[in-house]
Amino acid sequence: MNTALDHMGRQAKLAARRLAGLERATKDQALLAIADALLEQQAAILAANEADVATARANGTGAALLDRMLLTPERLAAIAADTRSVAELPDPVGEVFDQTSLPNGLRLHKRRTPLGVVGVIYEARPNVTVDIAALCLKTSNAVILRGGSDIAQSVAAITTAIQAALQRVGLPTEAVQSITDPDRAVVGALLRLDQYVDMIIPRGGAGLHRFCIEQSTIPVITGGLGVVHIYVDATADLERAVPLIFNAKVQRPSVCNALDTLLVQHEAAPRLLPAVVRELCAAGVELRCDPASLALLADQPEAAAWTMRPAEPDDFGTEFLGLVLSLKLVANLDEALEHIATYSTGHTDAILTSDAAAAQRFIQAVDSGAVLVNASTRFNDGGQFGLGAEVAISTQKLHARGPMGLRELTTYKWVGEADYVVRPG
Amino acid sequence: MNTALDHMGRQAKLAARRLAGLERATKDQALLAIADALLEQQAAILAANEADVATARANGTGAALLDRMLLTPERLAAIAADTRSVAELPDPVGEVFDQTSLPNGLRLHKRRTPLGVVGVIYEARPNVTVDIAALCLKTSNAVILRGGSDIAQSVAAITTAIQAALQRVGLPTEAVQSITDPDRAVVGALLRLDQYVDMIIPRGGAGLHRFCIEQSTIPVITGGLGVVHIYVDATADLERAVPLIFNAKVQRPSVCNALDTLLVQHEAAPRLLPAVVRELCAAGVELRCDPASLALLADQPEAAAWTMRPAEPDDFGTEFLGLVLSLKLVANLDEALEHIATYSTGHTDAILTSDAAAAQRFIQAVDSGAVLVNASTRFNDGGQFGLGAEVAISTQKLHARGPMGLRELTTYKWVGEADYVVRPG
Structure with missing residues (x-):
């Protein structure tokens, strides 16, 4: 004693x-x-x-x-x-x-x-x-x-x-x-x-x-550790998705509610990815890409100016706390939910969609402290949630x-x- | 593993x-x-x-x-x-x-x-x-x-x-x-x-x-462990206190919300104690008494029929889970609160009083999961509290x-x- x-x-x-x-x-x-x-x-x-x-x-x-x-x-x-x-x-x-x-x-x-x-x-x-x-x-x-x-x-x-x-x-x-x-x-x-x-x-x-x-x-x-996802579904407003994703990743990359992994539904990728990667890479973000997103991005005329490499297994499920983003194309909401269930730390996960049913399924299925629809993950914070003060962000359930x-x-x-x-x- | x-x-x-x-x-x-x-x-x-x-x-x-x-x-x-x-x-x-x-x-x-x-x-x-x-x-x-x-x-x-x-x-x-x-x-x-x-x-x-x-x-x-107190203040309705204390101790003595220690304000003791002890001892309850309550009870004509002995230090702060009760006379609410703060496990504690200010002070000061006024401690239970079912009774705070x-x-x-x-x- x-x-x-x-x-x-x-x-x-x-x-x-x-x-x-x-x-x-x-x-x-x-x-x-x-x-x-x-x-x-x-x-x-x-x-x-x-x-x-x-x-x-x-x-x-x-x-x-x-x-x-x-x-x-x-x-x-x-x-x-x-x-x-x-x-x-x-x-x-x-x-x-x-x-x-x-x-x-x-x-x-x-x-x-x-x-x-x-x-x-x-x-x-x-x-x-x-x-x-x-x-x-x-x-x-x-x-x-x-x-x-x-x-x-x-x-x-x-x-x-x-x-x-x-x-x-x-x-x-x-x-x-x-x-x-x-x-x-x-x-x-x-x-x-x-x-x-x-x-x-x-x-x-x-x-x-x-x-x-x-x-x-x-x-x-317990809390603090955030492996944070955004899933962009094919019905999302892709133009407005770009500044939102940028905000989630770049506004304050050293904190727990900053974006770590971007999941994009295949159909949305050709229009969304080059536009968002252009902004992110201009701000110094390095990309860790799954094969499908890497192939898509490597085909772009500005590809040489972007810092990207194939994702290694650890790049999913890592809290980067800096200007690094892992990227993955998924077939549909089910695959996104499966990825999030495997890799999320239950801190903050978001969906961008115009499909109300998809939003509701995401809200129900994602087992995280904060689940957001068409909002930046950076909002998961006592001040932004109107609490006036923040003691901590809990990722436990009790x-x-x-x-x-x-x-x-x-x-x-x-x-x-x-x-x-x-x-x- | x-x-x-x-x-x-x-x-x-x-x-x-x-x-x-x-x-x-x-x-x-x-x-x-x-x-x-x-x-x-x-x-x-x-x-x-x-x-x-x-x-x-x-x-x-x-x-x-x-x-x-x-x-x-x-x-x-x-x-x-x-x-x-x-x-x-x-x-x-x-x-x-x-x-x-x-x-x-x-x-x-x-x-x-x-x-x-x-x-x-x-x-x-x-x-x-x-x-x-x-x-x-x-x-x-x-x-x-x-x-x-x-x-x-x-x-x-x-x-x-x-x-x-x-x-x-x-x-x-x-x-x-x-x-x-x-x-x-x-x-x-x-x-x-x-x-x-x-x-x-x-x-x-x-x-x-x-x-x-x-x-x-x-x-x-965590929960379950209950060292349970009733404090009877001088303003309490002493006649109605007797069946209430009896219920708290005798109805089901083997459970965690059963009474363990009865604290009685000096002025109430001469009228309350013989009456309640008569009932309790007739039901087989053994008493562990502080010197003042023992002196008072030993003076009663039926004293020989009652099973009682001086309380040892451990008799306060013990969950008896059976037909045993510790007894103590206290000068006032402050002394009762001090005793409860020292010995209660934070499960259930009650006051019997007609003094609204005393009741409010007791409610505020006693740091227990359930604080009761003019009610049997046996009520602290999911069914009695209207929850429909009970998983456990928690004595922790989170x-x-x-x-x-x-x-x-x-x-x-x-x-x-x-x-x-x-x-x-």
């Missing part, structure tokens, strides 16, 4: 009991105080971050990762502004639903309640510290944070600011705690702290998610699927009221 | 894809066919059960457990009738909710879908085989069942009947599969079959639940809390429809 961690868990659970009874106004006041504290302690936070970044640079960390680690005055201001926005969102805690009166005399309802204590394990992005702390606080959950050891000093400085704000408004500082122990074994210990922690949210790559699934005795929200907002940081209790009734029988 | 189990998982996943597209009528027809098949194959099922029971008896199994294992013509008829009742229940799959139209052009809704493949691990009760298979089939989930090795022949015979019925109505027999391998290691392997299985439901004692939490890489619905019905065997997908919109930015 890890004694320090056990103590942290016990303190978090006590803090959660305090938080559970708070009015919305108190929580919003705390959120504004956190935003203020981040800016007041900007010098200390940026200095800590500079130290983290300098160490990482000296250790040969690449530019992309260094950028993810970096805090600047502008980024910190944006984080503070986001925290203020969370204060504006409605508070789901206390919502009453599924009200009913039963013949046995019970007046029954469900009431939304906090989960209790949330554990968050993340990697190189220090902003997650604030994002998740704010969303947990808004929903009356205590949180235990464990950022990557690369950003340990940044996380510690941010946590100091958050706790100062909590203290200022009279809330327990143990509502937001960070694990500063650099030993990776502490992550394993956190994942087994089921006596105190109610939910684990990993924010990071597939390896972190798998580690949590393997090791945790606490329910884990508790929450797809984008998770504040409501998904809550559970419910059944409340039954009666007039001294007993159960018959 | 367990090859046979892996094959079973793959087949279950394929069957789940078939089930996902079924109309309600087809599923209900299958349920009725299962009820018929159980009765048609009654001789084979009862013979298999007789063999299981004979082996268990020869191995020295106790009477209570033997009774749980036993099937009779009457019990089998009741199981078949329950299966027919499931056909009468509404089908939650396909329900549309949270519909919205967003400024970005998306028409969004959530649609209830099956989970996919459910794994169920249970112990000595062969009826669970049919109960869970029926509820999973109704919600278009495939199921992999693993009953205790004591009832292996019963489970095999029941599964044969179920699969014959599935075949008769043209559904894949792999929709309901049982693991017959008696090696307990197979349970561990099932718990790691996350490639195919979406949810694990343990049906059994605390040890089984803990084993699943420790070993599973698949989300587990996905479902309290009694789980058909809806809790489903998940949802987000469906977004639009007119070729792309994400701006």
Whole structure:
């Protein structure tokens, strides 16, 4: 047993009991105080971050990762502004639903309640510290944070600011705690702290998610990994399909809802593919083509200007997270559904079609968190779906699927009221 | 890797894809066919059960457990009738909710879908085989069942009947599969079959639940363990409290929503306790009393007829599952809430009071799946709560809390429809 961690868990659970009874106004006041504290302690936070970044640079960390680690005055201001926005969102805690009166005399309802204590394990992005702390606080959950050891000093400085704000408004500082122990074994210990922690949210790559699934005795929200498909059926409006596919692939290729595989019905291919490939390749996209699409594209006059090669088996079912797209021609919807059932990670899949029956079959058959019709896969996101904030995008099926907002940081209790009734029988 | 189990998982996943597209009528027809098949194959099922029971008896199994294992013509008829009742229940799959139209052009809704493949691990009760298979089939989930090795022949015979019925109505027999391998290691392997299985439901004692939490890489619905409290405040209607407490403790003491600890506010004790103890002890209940309640009771004229002794520390926080009750006097609601926060397993806790403010504070502060006011704890049950059927009673906070019905065997997908919109930015 890890004694320090056990103590942290016990303190978090006590803090959660305090938080559970708070009015919305108190929580919003705390959120504004956190935003203020981040800016007041900007010098200390940026200095800590500079130290983290300098160490990482000296250790040969690449530019992309260094950028993810970096805090600047502008980024910190944006984080503070986001925290203020969370204060504006409605508070789901206390919502009453599924009200009913039963013949046995019970007046029954469900009431939304906090989960209790949330554990968050993340990697190189220090902003997650604030994002998740704010969303947990808004929903009356205590949180235990464990950022990557690369950003340990940044996380510690941010946590100091958050706790100062909590203290200022009279809330327990143990509502937001960070694990500063650099030993990776502490992550394993956190994942087994089921006596105190109610939910684990990993924010990071597939390896972190798998580690949590393997090791945790606490329910884990898995997600993030997206092998994303668009199927273009022969009835689709091919002209309007081109900018949509371009948006799905190119707008932000490094994220989980970006397009990975384009499936095109044979009849649509001669008109669609050259037009869409022209745009994609001009934006730097490399293609991995099945034999039929490669033959079609190789025949085009601009073929020499396009970066494409035959798809290898792994090119289907890979999340590229960059400017790469796999391409396949299919005979019909059935073949597309079969391909998606084999390769999709259940994150986001879309159909482009003018055939309402085909759209309905696709919606029914594709077993993914978000199934879209004539819309870019980039829409699968808490902000775009109107949730106001996003905790994570779940690709699992229990508790929450797809984008998770504040409501998904809550559970419910059944409340039954009666007039001294007993159960018959 | 367990090859046979892996094959079973793959087949279950394929069957789940078939089930996902079924109309309600087809599923209900299958349920009725299962009820018929159980009765048609009654001789084979009862013979298999007789063999299981004979082996268990020869191995020295106790009477209570033997009774749980036993099937009779009457019990089998009741199981078949329950299966027919499931056909009468509404089908939650396909329900549309949270519909919205967003400024970005998306028409969004959530649609209830099956989970996919459910794994169920249970112990000595062969009826669970049919109960869970029926509820999973109704919600278009495939199921992999693993009953205790004591009832292996019963489970095999029941599964044969179920699969014959599935075949008769043209559904894949792999929709309901049982693991017959008696090696307990197979349970561990099932718990790691996350490639195919979406949810694990343990049906059994605390040890089984803990084993699943420790070993599973698949989300587990934990529950069952109930350390259940009633707090009687000074304003309660003490006359009507007596039959209510009696019902909570005595009606069916072997189940998880039966009362374990009675907390009584000091002022109420002199009038309430002798009256309620008189009834309880007449029904054979043994008392474990804190010093204050023991002093009060020892002073009563009938004290010699009552079975009571000082409570040991473990008597609080123990699920008795029998005619034992722990008793404690408390100064006020705060002390009751503190006791419940320390000892409750979050299953069911109740307050008896005429003070609306006290009731609201109790409801808010007690972090349990069901919180009841002036009602017997025995009401926390899918049937009593109007769910029509009960899969389990969850004491965890993710996905479902309290009694789980058909809806809790489903998940949802987000469906977004639009007119070729792309994400701006």
